[in-house]
Amino acid sequence: MSDSSPRYDLVLSGGEVFDSATGQSQVTDVAVTGDRVARIGPGLAATARQVVDCTGQYVLPGLVEAHTHIFADVSKVGAPPDEAHLRRGVVAANDAGTVGAATFPAFEKHIAGPSRMRLVNFLNVSVLGLIDFRFGELLNPDTLVPEDALAVAAANPHRVRGFKIRLSDDVVGLAWRPLLKRSLALSAEAGLPLMVHIGETPEPLPAVLEMLRPGDVVAHCYTGKPYGILQDGTVLPEVYAARERGVLFESAHGRSNLSFKVAKPAIAQGFLPDVITSDTSARNWHGPVFDLVTSMAKLRALGMTIAQIVPRVTEAPARLLGLLDEGYGSLREGGPAHVTVLAEAEEAVLPDAAGNEITAPRLEPSLVLLAGEQVPTVPWRGAAGSAGQ
Numbered sequence: 001m002s003d004s005s006p007r008y009d010l011v012l013s014g015g016e017v018f019d020s021a022t023g024q025s026q027v028t029d030v031a032v033t034g035d036r037v038a039r040i041g042p043g044l045a046a047t048a049r050q051v052v053d054c055t056g057q058y059v060l061p062g063l064v065e066a067h068t069h070i071f072a073d074v075s076k077v078g079a080p081p082d083e084a085h086l087r088r089g090v091v092a093a094n095d096a097g098t099v100g101a102a103t104f105p106a107f108e109k110h111i112a113g114p115s116r117m118r119l120v121n122f123l124n125v126s127v128l129g130l131i132d133f134r135f136g137e138l139l140n141p142d143t144l145v146p147e148d149a150l151a152v153a154a155a156n157p158h159r160v161r162g163f164k165i166r167l168s169d170d171v172v173g174l175a176w177r178p179l180l181k182r183s184l185a186l187s188a189e190a191g192l193p194l195m196v197h198i199g200e201t202p203e204p205l206p207a208v209l210e211m212l213r214p215g216d217v218v219a220h221c222y223t224g225k226p227y228g229i230l231q232d233g234t235v236l237p238e239v240y241a242a243r244e245r246g247v248l249f250e251s252a253h254g255r256s257n258l259s260f261k262v263a264k265p266a267i268a269q270g271f272l273p274d275v276i277t278s279d280t281s282a283r284n285w286h287g288p289v290f291d292l293v294t295s296m297a298k299l300r301a302l303g304m305t306i307a308q309i310v311p312r313v314t315e316a317p318a319r320l321l322g323l324l325d326e327g328y329g330s331l332r333e334g335g336p337a338h339v340t341v342l343a344e345a346e347e348a349v350l351p352d353a354a355g356n357e358i359t360a361p362r363l364e365p366s367l368v369l370l371a372g373e374q375v376p377t378v379p380w381r382g383a384a385g386s387a388g389q
């Protein structure tokens with residue numbers, strides 16, 4: 001190779017490149033060759049076949065979504081994964097409880113297998129999974145069949161990375177405690193975390209938290225429904241105690257579970273989510289959720305910094321889903337070239353799940369690489385004239 005021949009296929013030049021573990025950033029270049037990150041450092045553009053100027057933009061590892069619903073065509077809440085996520089900057093995602101042991105083969109065959117994204121799931125403890133919101137999947141408690149859930153998890157370690165229970169009273173009725181106990185027991189047997197959906201739980205949150213173990217996950221930490229993390233506007237001491245023990249909290253916006261009136265004081269008090277998630281579904285991907293980058297923009301408007309946000313949509317979810325070893329959630333030389341470049345976008349009116357609104361600048365994926373290959377993005381679905389509005 002002569003000195004003048006291109007050394008790299010593509011160089012993303014002059015962007016703010018983030019360390020996904022610390023959230024610290026520096027203005028530098030990222031070079032990609034084939035499906036790998038070849039080099040990170042200054043002055044790489046001169047030896048590139050193609051250069052993309054990323055000045056003023058954020059260069060991140062491909063985003064990882066730890067809570068979504070993507071069992072399209074089987075579940076009424078399933079959004080199409082590539083359209084809802086990949087084309088909006090997310091390269092790996094976790095279906096959180098849409099799928100149960102009885103429907104897992106269909107998820108594998110029709111969704112997870114064919115997708116270009118890296119998809120995993122937290123299996124619903126009910127064999128039925130979440131097919132239709134109108135009919136709580138655990139109202140018949142006999143649908144919690146530990147042997148079935150354990151058998152699917154054991155046979156599919158590449159896919160099943162945890163379990164999920166929804167603790168709303170329209171799902172579990174009054175029997176929440178024995179159902180949660182059995183779910184904790186089966187997840188312990190599998191050696192996997194349990195994600196617990198809160199919001200409209202039958203009892204105040206501390207009663208749930210005291211049962212959870214290190215590594216378990218509370219979904220919807222900023223829910224405005226009873227019972228949440230605040231009392232009289234202050235984060236409950238039991239919430240901090242649970243975090244201290246290693247219980248994780250994720251933001252899971254969803255159609256009805258992000259309240260600005262909860263998130264704003266909680267963030268001001270220093271209670272940030274461990275993982276930022278959108279809880280995208282067929283019910284909300286045309287609003288109020290839209291996508292993960294919109295959830296990021298909302299939390300920024302409510303007080304979080306970009307440096308705080310980046311690790312929580314990259315390294316933290318990749319760790320939770322067991323995907324760090326596969327190179328998700330970080331940008332490093334020799335690692336897979338999954339990259340999401342975000343640009344500052346125009347101000348927009350952004351709604352929460354309760355009808356409150358803030359006006360804030362959005363973030364927009366300007367370039368998405370999946371294993372070095374450029375993915376065509378789609379415009380924000382909240383934009384006037386955008387398809388589906």
Ligand SMILES: [Zn+2]
Nearest residue numbers: 067096254279
């Ligand atoms: Zn959800």
